Amino acid sequence: MQSGVTKGSLWLPLVFSAALAAAGCASGTDEAVQQDLSKMRKDLDSLNLAAHRSRGETETVLSQLERRTREQSGESARQLSAMNARIDGLAAELNRLSVRLDDLAQRLDGQSRPQGTGSGGRPTPSPSPAPSPSGGARSPGDGTAEESYKAAYLDFTKGNYTLAIAEFREFVRRQPDAPQADGAQYWIGESYFSMGRAAASAGQADKAREALEQSVQEFRKVFVNYPRGRQVPTALYKEALALVELKQVKVAQARLQYLVDNFPQSEEAPLARERLKDLGE
Numbered sequence: 001m002q003s004g005v006t007k008g009s010l011w012l013p014l015v016f017s018a019a020l021a022a023a024g025c026a027s028g029t030d031e032a033v034q035q036d037l038s039k040m041r042k043d044l045d046s047l048n049l050a051a052h053r054s055r056g057e058t059e060t061v062l063s064q065l066e067r068r069t070r071e072q073s074g075e076s077a078r079q080l081s082a083m084n085a086r087i088d089g090l091a092a093e094l095n096r097l098s099v100r101l102d103d104l105a106q107r108l109d110g111q112s113r114p115q116g117t118g119s120g121g122r123p124t125p126s127p128s129p130a131p132s133p134s135g136g137a138r139s140p141g142d143g144t145a146e147e148s149y150k151a152a153y154l155d156f157t158k159g160n161y162t163l164a165i166a167e168f169r170e171f172v173r174r175q176p177d178a179p180q181a182d183g184a185q186y187w188i189g190e191s192y193f194s195m196g197r198a199a200a201s202a203g204q205a206d207k208a209r210e211a212l213e214q215s216v217q218e219f220r221k222v223f224v225n226y227p228r229g230r231q232v233p234t235a236l237y238k239e240a241l242a243l244v245e246l247k248q249v250k251v252a253q254a255r256l257q258y259l260v261d262n263f264p265q266s267e268e269a270p271l272a273r274e275r276l277k278d279l280g281e
Helices: 002-112 145-157 161-174 181-201 205-225 232-245 249-262 268-280
Strands: none
Touching (some): 145 161, 161 181, 181 232, 205 232, 232 249, 232 268
8 A cells, every 4th residue: 555655656746747848848839939920920010111111112203203204295395386386487487578579579570571561471489488377198188187288288389289279178178177277278379379470481371360360269268268367468468469460450459458457567568558559650
């Protein structure tokens, strides 16, 4: 009996030690897990912080790019607007110079031609001015209004007057409300006017008269169809020049007087006054 107690007494310390060891192992395992979790949390926090920083940097870069794009777009628009204004200004100046050259050529021709003769000795005029509005594809029915307008004017500058007339007529038909419509109508009249002068220079009096009469009708359409158009004063003056060529002096004087009375600030008004003085002599 005593031996049994002794053996039991020996086992108790062993069991207790094993329990402590097991508890220690469990405690050590929990501590390792906690450390791992803590490390993972730190890593996750670092990743979140890096993500937030990256997002902030990305938004900053995008904002800068958008601002630069807007600034560049605005600068490009300003440069384009300035170029268009410059082109329009140069074209208007060319238009005024052309009118003055036509007037001077007609005056010189009248002084050098014997009284009562026709205009067969008239020199062929220099090329007419560039179109003042920016204006419409290779063929009148395709592309933008600006491309069509420029294509028709290019044919005019090349002396392809019949083709230019057809293209400008198609432009007016398709784009009656376009900013270039009055210009297109004006260049139809200018084409006929140039054809009339060319025919007169070649000694083709009948053909010259027919073309000049048509130019009068076309110039008049500028005023009738586009009374507020920019080409009205020029069209009135060129109509008067054509009328003088046709020996319709009284009608020419009436058109010149109308120009002076209604467009006194136009570039053509001083020319019209001088013309009226010459025709009245």
